[in-house]
Amino acid sequence: MRQTKTGILLANLGTPDAPTSDAVKRYLRQFLSDPRVVDTPRLLWWPLLRGVILPLRAPRVAKLYQSVWMEGGSPLMVYSRQQQQALAQRLPQTPVALGMSYGSPSLESAVDELLAQNVDHIVVLPLYPQYSCSTVAAVWNELARILAHKRRIPGISFIRDYADDEGYIRALANSARAAFAAHGEPDLLLLSYHGIPQRYADEGDDYPQRCRDTTRELVSALGIAHDKVMMTFQSRFGREPWLTPYTDETLKMLAEKGVKHVQVMCPGFSADCLETLEEIAVQNREIFLEAGGQKYEYIPALNASADHIDMMVKLTAAVR
Structure with missing residues (x-):
């Protein structure tokens, strides 16, 4: 019997690459252009977004990011990488990739990383404990878009949420x-x-x-x-x-x-x-x-605490 090789994709929202107005503007443009996040008709929303919201909001948000920026990137990026590394240490035989809905590393780069390691089954864990159409469904949509262009489609186990796990x-x-x-x-x-x-x-x-x-x-x-x-x-x-x-x-x-x-x-x-x-x-x-x-x-959030990684191990084990 052929043995399945499983990988895990941890998904989160994303972050600017730097605490600068330009980087924040790029990130917010992608984030706020997703109809899962803002469903206002595009003809109305895009001129407002690009002409008013981004020029006004990006410099202000950049200053806020500067106040919390860490060595290694934004807090979300630093803690997400720690989560990925800690989970990989607990599961040495299982590739673990990190992907963001917006910004980098992208969900597409995470899928490609896992496929390059010859996985034929991916467990997708969006790190949103409570389902929302604006977060978890956005991961689902982007995953579907990515796989629509692949010749070889892996099996997918998608964890919708874990609000009462x-x-x-x-x-x-x-x-x-x-x-x-x-x-x-x-x-x-x-x-x-x-x-x-x-x-x-x-x-x-x-x-x-x-x-x-x-x-x-x-x-x-x-x-x-x-x-x-x-x-x-x-x-x-x-x-x-x-x-x-x-x-x-x-x-x-x-x-x-x-x-x-x-x-x-x-x-x-x-x-x-x-x-x-x-x-x-x-x-x-x-x-x-x-x-x-x-x-x-x-x-503080659970971040890469031992209890949190234990939860991820057990949650993904149920569908691996």
């Missing part, structure tokens, strides 16, 4: 417990997920439910009272309504109501990035403290 919940709970031990148990644990337009959910995206699933399982694993946990949504963009409650407005409200100590965790982010290290750890901290809060800690 036991290993993922265990890793989150252990991370929260470590923060409680280091800083004291907060008055409130805020779980901040990346937002999507409310319209996407109304049209069938089950992302909000998958966020609720993660929250429910994490609260159960921690054994804390439901009134000591809140779920919010961050990083909204544009003028149409997004999922609520909004993280920044909620933190301001909590401080004004007398909540003194909060810890914020972002369970929708598998690796720390601009949205966690700058938006949550810096901007939202300022909002909370300026409104009267006293203690604020951001609980």
Whole structure:
């Protein structure tokens, strides 16, 4: 019987190649041109994107990237590479490639890397714990485009999401417990997920439910009272309504109501990035403290922690 050689493709969103206005503009152009991300008709959207949004937004975002840039690249790139390397060490007989939906390394380069190692089955793990049409489906679309041009198509196992996976919940709970031990148990644990337009959910995206699933399982694993946990949504963009409650407005409200100590965790982010290290750890901290809060800690993403890599090993083993 012929033995199948399996490879693993870790997929994430992507990042600019440098913290410069030009690099950020290139990245945002590709990201915001994907109809899975922004579904406004192209004839309306592209002139606005290229003539107004990119020239105004790229310099501002570049400055934010400069504040968190690391040796080796953006935080997302550094931690994603660490995840790839750690998983490869755990699975020495299984090639592991990293690909991004936008920017480099591209998903196409990751597929080519695996095919060059003669794999005939690829396990695709998009590192978005909760499915959304704007993230996981974008990986699916790009993968289909890539394979449409290949003569030899490998078998594909596609992991849709892992919002309530036991290993993922265990890793989150252990991370929260470590923060409680280091800083004291907060008055409130805020779980901040990346937002999507409310319209996407109304049209069938089950992302909000998958966020609720993660929250429910994490609260159960921690054994804390439901009134000591809140779920919010961050990083909204544009003028149409997004999922609520909004993280920044909620933190301001909590401080004004007398909540003194909060810890914020972002369970929708598998690796720390601009949205966690700058938006949550810096901007939202300022909002909370300026409104009267006293203690604020951001609980880092799981990144390449042992618990997180254990989860990846078990999750991919189920379909290898």
